[in-house]
Amino acid sequence: MGMTILYLGESFKVTSTNKGNTKIDFQHKLIYVHEKNHTSELIKSQLMKVYRQHFIQLLSEEIAIYQPYYRVEINTVRIKKLKSRWGSCSSLGNLNFNLNLMMAPRPIIAYVVVHEMCHLMHMNHSKSFWDAVALKVPDWKRYRSWLRTYGHLLNFDYDIILGEQKC
Numbered sequence: 695m696g697m698t699i700l701y702l703g704e705s706f707k708v709t710s711t712n713k714g715n716t717k718i719d720f721q722h723k724l725i726y727v728h729e730k731n732h733t734s735e736l737i738k739s740q741l742m743k744v745y746r747q748h749f750i751q752l753l754s755e756e757i758a759i760y761q762p763y764y765r766v767e768i769n770t771v772r773i774k775k776l777k778s779r780w781g782s783c784s785s786l787g788n789l790n791f792n793l794n795l796m797m798a799p800r801p802i803i804a805y806v807v808v809h810e811m812c813h814l815m816h817m818n819h820s821k822s823f824w825d826a827v828a829l830k831v832p833d834w835k836r837y838r839s840w841l842r843t844y845g846h847l848l849n850f851d852y853d854i855i856l857g858e859q860k861c
């Protein structure tokens with residue numbers, strides 16, 4: 695297959711197996727997908743499925759870290775295929791996160807979680823908003839510019855296309 699994909703900021707090689715479901719071997723930086731899923735679209739949907747499962751777990755961990763500090767009311771947390779944003783929120787306390795974030799290093803994800811959580815207190819990008827973010831993520835400027843520079847690399851389609859060119 696010869697394709698690689700980012701997982702929490704690290705490059706993993708996607709390879710096929712004839713048994714079991716999608717599996718991530720962290721030690722050898724390999725992601726196994728079943729060989730029956732041989733088309734780009736099937737590989738992509740298998741990868742998205744496992745990324746989604748891991749992302750749900752990771753988001754609940756990050757929220758558990760920061761929610762007691764900010765004391766905001768969180769209603770639902772959803773993972774969405776957002777086109778141009780990393781996260782969004784509503785005044786009802788619903789937080790949405792872009793699945794592609796699962797390709798970013800974990801501190802970047804933590805920054806986006808805190809960013810959206812702070813929007814539940816400040817529905818704008820005012821100084822008070824950024825001051826609230828800075829309380830738990832003092833390096834927020836670095837993370838914001840990281841996303842502006844590298845954000846386009848966090849994309850399932852991008853990686854699949856790269857992989858096909860290498861074959």
Ligand SMILES: [Zn+2]
Binds near residue numbers: 809813818819
């Ligand atoms: Zn914002």
